[in-house]
Amino acid sequence: KAGVTQTPRYLIKTRGQQVTLSCSPISGHRSVSWYQQTPGQGLQFLFEYFSETQRNKGNFPGRFSGRQFSNSRSEMNVSTLELGDSALYLCASSQPGQQQISHGYTFGSGTRLTVV
Amino acid sequence: KNEVEQSPQNLTAQEGEFITINCSYSVGISALHWLQQHPGGGIVSLFMLSSGKKKHGRLIATINIQEKHSSLHITASHPRDSAVYICAAIAGGGADGLTFGKGTHLIIQP
Numbered sequence: 683k684a685g686v687t688q689t690p691r692y693l694i695k696t697r698g699q700q701v702t703l704s705c706s707p708i709s710g711h712r713s714v715s716w717y718q719q720t721p722g723q724g725l726q727f728l729f730e731y732f733s734e735t736q737r738n739k740g741n742f743p744g745r746f747s748g749r750q751f752s753n754s755r756s757e758m759n760v761s762t763l764e765l766g767d768s769a770l771y772l773c774a775s776s777q778p779g780q781q782q783i784s785h786g787y788t789f790g791s792g793t794r795l796t797v798v
Numbered sequence: 799k800n801e802v803e804q805s806p807q808n809l810t811a812q813e814g815e816f817i818t819i820n821c822s823y824s825v826g827i828s829a830l831h832w833l834q835q836h837p838g839g840g841i842v843s844l845f846m847l848s849s850g851k852k853k854h855g856r857l858i859a860t861i862n863i864q865e866k867h868s869s870l871h872i873t874a875s876h877p878r879d880s881a882v883y884i885c886a887a888i889a890g891g892g893a894d895g896l897t898f899g900k901g902t903h904l905i906i907q908p
Binding site for chain 2: 715717719724725726727770772774786787788789791792794
């Protein structure tokens with residue numbers, strides 16, 4: 683069973699540019715959530731999608747957005763990049779109703795974004 | 799807003815020692831998740847708890863809902879257990895994503 687796939691693994695962008703990150707969930711998982719990890723703030727919840735609809739959103743500015751496609755693959759977009767957006771971006775897939783079982787969330791390896 | 803506090807922030811121990819990592823949260827939750835993150839960033843789910851205790855190999859996780867506290871124990875620790883351990887709380891209904899602790903950086907010396 684393939685795991686959660688995130689692409690690209692590494693990315694370097696310039697301030698002001700925009701970036702799109704991709705996450706392919708485990709087959710059969712319909713929920714995808716996104717997280718930002720920085721040394722200062724640790725892991726923070728960005729948003730969660732289920733059946734192409736955003737179910738919940740963390741406390742991030744509108745420059746951070748996402749979407750989910752009919753095959754459950756998800757993308758997140760960051761516009762007008764700032765130096766502080768440099769971080770590891772992780773996604774996790776889950777199946778609603780099973781999020782409370784052990785291993786209910788499966789994480790991807792992340793995309794390391796560097797903004798220069 | 800749920801606050802999740804972990805302690806200790808850093809822990810260095812000798813191989814074979816019994817390890818305890820603590821996690822406290824401020825509001826009621828539906829479940830608590832223990833994660834392990836190795837250098838390079840990959841995160842592995844260890845346990846999801848809503849009550850009581852779970853055991854997997856040398857790892858034991860407990861949760862006390864009334865006291866809003868959970869612990870992760872490692873018995874007979876080994877250098878390969880060196881990693882960052884993170885607890886994450888799921889609010890009621892599971893629709894609010896995860897709220898994470900800052901993590902505990904564990905180093906097991908041979």
